[in-house]
Amino acid sequence: MESIKFGNLLINFTSEFTPLWNDQGSGSVRSASFWRPVPSSDFLAGYFPLGDLAVPGHDNINKRNIVAVVKEGEPPGSEALVKDKALSQPDDYELVWKDSGSGAYANGSIWRPIPPEGYVAMGLVCGTGHDKPSRNAIRCVRADLIIASYVGELIWNDRGSGAYKNFSAWSIQPPGAASGEVYFSAGTFVGVGSYTKPAQHITAYALRIQIPLKVNPPPVAPALPSYAQPSPFEAGSISHVAEICWFTVKDPNLLPIEQLRTSPVYRLERTDRYVLVGFGHNKTTVPQNFKWTATRGKTEGNQKYSQIPLPLR
Structure with a gap:
């Protein structure tokens, strides 16, 4: 599809992913797997993920899930000299959790991207093993191009895994959109070192576009x-x-x-x-009153309507 443009941010979508880690062998009550979006087609050259994807279960999600990917675009003429680039690499990563002690077949870790000033990270990133991810793995977005969002539903927690530190992963829920705009989740996740749902999260952001x-x-x-009666429609x-x-x-x-x-x-x-609404023809020599009732709005469903008297002399 043609990319969506918001300022100098280009947004498109991918349904291709590469697996990073899953909890198999950990003994966790719940099961989950972590995936990185892959903008692999020629059409998506130059696009980057905004974070990784956490899903319940171990099934292959390729061609089944869809997430947003982003690319640097040309700024509108009015913004060319006053706006920074839409995207930036993270400055670094902060470790949120690793599976040490869990007994999982493979090592895994979760990291928070640390964005440059003026930019935000839009979710967490899964490391291969316990190594810090590459700074080129994802992109942070300029703060005026996104919208702060809520922590959504639980995706997974490691309860029962035996890992030395607790962890839970949660979806991101955008707020209600302003008139003329659309807010939508990039498909990323947030996570904390406990099983309690956080009231908010530093990486809980959604994309926004204008209609x-x-x-x-x-x-x-x-x-x-x-004086003939006109057509009713x-x-x-x-x-x-x-x-x-x-x-x-x-x-x-x-x-x-x-x-x-x-x-x-x-x-x-x-x-x-x-x-x-009505038609009247006064064929006399004295003034006459004509009155009609007009219905405004629709009468079906839950929509409101009102009747307005229309006097005419």
Whole structure:
């Protein structure tokens, strides 16, 4: 699909991953695996993950899960001289947890990227063994391009593993979006050295984009060339057009992976038209009152409507 642009940030999606670590052999009550997004196609050259993915279970998630990946884009003309780059490598990593003592078949560790000033990390990163990940593994995002988010549902904890230190991984839940915007999780996770859900987390952030809206001129008011009753319905015209991304729509006919491949953009149109509320022709020589009731809004579902008297002399 065509990349989404927000400022000088380019956003796209991948369904390809490389496995990093899983808890097999650890004795943990829950099972989980950790994966790194791979922007492997030619179309995604130059894209980077924002963090790693934690999922329950040990099944292969390739071509089943979808996460966001990002790339540096060209800034809009007005921002070229005043905005920094959209992306940056982390300055370093801080160890959050390692599986020492767990008995897992492979060693694993979880790290927090430390972003440069003005940037934020959007989730945690899984190390191969107990080694610190490469600074080039992920990218941090300029702070004005993202939105602070909530800690979501539990993904996994190591309870029962025997590891020397406790750990739990949690999803990231974006807040309600402002008008004209969309907030969405990059698919990354947060984690803490306990089994208690944190009230907030330093890497709990979501991506944000604007909904492009095209506004056309409103329909021309109908003319009344004679005393004959006009048509009850005038021709409609499209007054607003918005194109929204696949992940904002729950399509009953497509799975998310199918939406990304076959229907990455959905088009919304608003059509406006004039409707005849009432018609009156005073054929006398004295003033007369005409009154009609107009319904505003819709009457079905849970939408409210009201009736407005329209007097005319």
